[in-house]
Amino acid sequence: MRSVRARAALGATVVVAVALIGAGLAVLLVLRANLTDQAGLQAEVAAREVAGRLALDVPYGQLDLPDVAEHPVQVTDEDGRLVAVSKGLKAITGTRTDRVTPHASVAPTSTATDGGDDDGGGDRHGGENRGDDDHANGNTPARGEVSTDDPDFTNGTATVGGDTADYRFAAVSATTGAGVTLTVHAGAPLATEQKAVGSVRGAMLAGLPVMLLIVAAVTLLVTRRALRPVEGIRAELAAITASQDLSRRVPEPGSRDEIARLARTTNETLTALEASVGRQRRFVADASHELRSPIASLRTQLEVGAAHPGLLDVPGAVTDTVRLQALAADLLLLARLDAGERPGSTRLDVGALVHEEVSQRTGDRIPVAVHVMPAAPLEVTGSRGQLARVVGNLLDNAERHAESSVTVSVRTEPDWVVVAVSDDGPGVPEPERERIFERFVRLDDARSRDEGGAGLGLAIARDVAHRHRGTLTLTRAREGGARFELRLPMGLATRA
Structure with a gap:
């Protein structure tokens, strides 16, 4: 894609799609977890109700089990044998056993205290008679209890009347008065959870393309409005390039x-x-x-x-x-x-450089006075030839306009070496003090070209000063003429 707008729209659409998909998955997971927890709670309530009856030694055949379609129930003993089950349950998965008929060795009317048999009598299986005997002997029958631990939850299926559905099963333990531990598995249907999750998922899948189309369209519109000035800038630059104006x-x-x-x-x-x-x-x-x-x-x-x-x-x-x-x-x-x-990186003594330049000017109209303070070496880093050219140009300019004296002084300031060239000439008007550093600028229009330079000396001097990380300025001298000050960083590397 060569269009910034198209790339921006595509990028925004992809980002929004990823964000929406991630948010949708999170919503679905949270919704499913909440609904599954609700189903688990319902299953736990049903299981605890059945476990409570078993703890009261209600016989298996007399257990009031919930509607099998709402809460299919299985009761197993310590050996995993099925002792009670909801009527009408055809098949089940996800519990301790997949049997849907009680074990043959367990009588349907027996309780956990007597176990029951086909003979219907005897001390070992006669729970009710033993209860009467206990009362006759003045003893209170032992009572069972329901486990207070958190139940174990599993997901499975149950088939009722030919229809198979998903359920959430809760396993609750109960102990009978005789100390027999039974496990009650009760289920709660997950149809509500599945229907709700399916509805939300369908709504998200239906709304996602529409949302992405809206995002792409809005992004295209916004980027088009935002980049419209850029197109104006590009068109004007193209026109400037074509016209060279x-x-x-x-x-x-x-x-x-x-x-x-x-x-x-x-x-x-x-x-x-x-x-x-x-x-x-x-x-x-x-x-x-x-x-x-x-x-x-x-x-x-x-x-x-x-x-x-x-x-x-x-x-x-x-x-x-x-x-x-x-x-x-x-x-x-x-x-x-x-x-x-580049001006170079030679370390040189500015005082010695000034003395050398002045000593070579034997034919000057006016002698040059030199003052170097202090006498210690004043070192800078740069090009000896270019800095000598600056000093020479400043001296040429002073000689050209001075009346009787030209003075050069070298001094130090914090981190700086300052070279000042002064004369007692007419000076330069303040409005013109920056203009004289332009190329081919000469303020004395009455002077013939043979008497003056081409107007490049001061421009060269300032350019060289700037390339040495320094400055060249013009002020009024105490003698009334011009005073040029060249400031160079002391001992620092020059600008590349």
Whole structure:
């Protein structure tokens, strides 16, 4: 299935089906257990009634047994012989014996106290005469008792009048006055339980497909409504891709759910992509423009020199070549930074790096004053070449705008090494302090291109600072000019 709605509907339907089947089975099991317990209770009551009569030494033939269809009864002695049974019982299972006629050695009218025989007399079988003798002798006849233990329950069948049905049997023990233990098995029909369970099962089986269809339909409807904004986002993204118009945005639903957050994130991504493409286009345009001037100048000088060797301006050609080389180096470094070049993991002393960079600037218009505090090594981790490029670019910018002084200071703060480059020039207006870090931005429009850079030095410096997990900010110096602060984490690994 390729449709999310279909998969969601199928998943919900399967989950609901499993839940309903599990719940239905649990209901059926509980219902069956309750009804079976009720049948067992009825069987126990019937068994205890018969056991009570036996405990009173009622003869087997005079036992008032319940209706055989409602409560089939069997009475067995200690040897498992059937001594009494409900009339009309044709067959039985699930009890101690499957016999439905009393044992031949037991007289139907005898009790547990005399056993009875076909001769109908004698001291051993004459229960009633012995009872009279006991009264005549002034003795009270012994009375039996019914066991108070929980009965044993079994399930079986009984056949009455040609019909076989399921029953729940309860076995209750009774002791006669003569100490003979008898076991009464009485049953209660399970037809009510079976009918109730069957009705509930049938209702569940009939209602389950309907319920699943309702769940599937509702799930399809809900997921369709929920995913409708996603389809709108997809369609708009497809239109943006086809038109390449990054100014368009996907619709944002008014809800606060995941889809709304997806739409907002998508629009933020489109905004960042539009800005990135815009910067790339401006970069290409500005780079082409910046490269065109020195190349055109160098070509003109070479063409004039080729036609008139005496007019060749060699110093000018060298200057244009150096400028072109520097611009190409800046562009290559920016390209590597944009490609995610890692800055390296060399540990270096920032104070020594600053001293080395300043010592190489022998041709500067204004001498650079260096202050390193404290004198101990101030180590950071990163690329020596890239950090030297940052210091050099900051010094170039200060030399270009300073009037009489350029100062470099290196100090420490908790977990940070701070390099500050200050000058006493005109400074930078506060609204423009972030703009000068953009590529190809130069605030002095009156200055000729030959006197200034291409506007890439500060952009490169900030990019390098960020890739070293640091920052580069601009504030106003005490001398009134610009103050650039490069902050680098002390001795920490750089960002990948």
